[in-house]
Amino acid sequence: MPDSNKKLDTIKDFKSSDVKENTAIHVAPSPHIRDTKANTQKMMIDVLIALTPVVLVSVYLFRAYAVKQLLICLVSCLIAEYVFVRMRGRSMTLKDCSAGVTGIILALSLPGSAPWFVGVIASVVAMGIGKIIFGGLGMNIFNPAMVGRAFVMIAFAGLMSAGSYENITGLVDAVSGATPLSAMKFNNTSVEFSHLFFGNTNGSIGETSSAACIIGGLFLVFKKTASWQIPVSIVLTVLAIAGITDVAKAGSGLFIVHHLFSGALMFGAFFIATDPVTSPLTSKGKWIFGFGTGMLIMIIRLFSGYPEGVMFAVLMMNAVTPLINRWTNPQPMGEA
């Protein structure tokens, strides 16, 4: 013990003297050029701005259902974050808006007709098991919103499945029916492109409108809050696999359109897969990540019992992200 105490003392001494010397010249390891204004809060506000079109479209399409789901998830995510951070005795992190972003993404990925407890449980799981258990924001391995969604997806499969979707088009009264992807998969029927693109179909409240997701996503990419490599590589991979399948089936191209613009592909590619914490750091790694996600999405869509696979694909690629990071770690110059 005396030895370690001595060591601690010397470290303290070193630090205090270090600070004194450094007041004249700032000495720090790389990176030397950085944007001092960039911080978590700013990034999260960018994401919130980018989510605005998606939120607006979902509220227009699903009305009260969307408002209810958004409020439930937002409030319970914030409360869960507050409680769990208090439990760990850390300083409060509500201000960085990350809990709010998780709440909104989670709400947008739930069907509007899901009962209130689905959103609450998903939020608590997202915050508690998805994030805080790993040590808070920046330490989590899996995308918190998707952890919460996966939990309720398996726990309440009946309430989350396509049959319980209910679509309020705003023009007529409630219409219930299958989502485009499950209609295609199980009944072999298809939906018009314009409906898929603008979101006039069934689905989770945020995923139906590809147009809104693309507008928000492009904003994120141009602000450089989200990397462009991940969405591009996911969409290209899905396009390639859907294209090959379509040619093999001698289809009319509707198959490709369905796989690109229905389901959660655009929402997932721009808002979920690009989470900077759970995606690779290097450019090459991002391409690999996007390619893997796209492959898994199509494998799940085509060969599994689920009509949609964005959530599971992203979670599986999150799990291998540390490996991708190690694999694509750039070698410092001069080292073999």
Added chain:
Amino acid sequence: MADQPTAFERFVQGILPENPVYRQLLGLCPTLAVTNGMKPALTMACSVAFVLLCANIVISLIRDLLKPHLRIVVFTLTIATFVTIADRFLAAYLFQMSKTLGPYIPLIIVNCLIICRCEVCASKQSVFTAAADAIGQAIGFGLALSSIAAVREILGTGMFFGMRVLPEVWPDWVIMVLPPGAFLTLGLLLGLVNWVGIIKSRRSS
């Protein structure tokens, strides 16, 4: 041999201070696999208790004959004998339960908890101490299994021992009776036990 724990200490330690699941992290395979309901969990706990008690007694009786390089083989053969008895007994008298538990009863042979107790206690101490140790550890294992099974069965089906304890409107958390529920429950309860331990040690110091 003076520093070996007494029979009473062995018994008490097995229940909570050295709980097989929560403290030693032993025997996690059945802990995860059969805790989706109270009934299979308790059947498993009883089978393990029977095997553990018998194996500990036999190993303790022959402890002077054990050769160091052959002891693991002897342990395994002894355990396998009693596991076969337990397996055939369940198949004869509790056929449905035997079907439900499937391969997990034969797998008690490789349950590291039992071989650990043989090595740590039975091969070194008297029959009485070994038996007390086995009972203590078996109670600890049963407590751990039933705590996990209680959480999983109540949340997953709204029932406890097959009887409804939560109102009909309870939405069954299907995930809790599936394998992910086992990992989540074990992890969270393990965290809870450690947390209580930390608070206790802080209070006493």
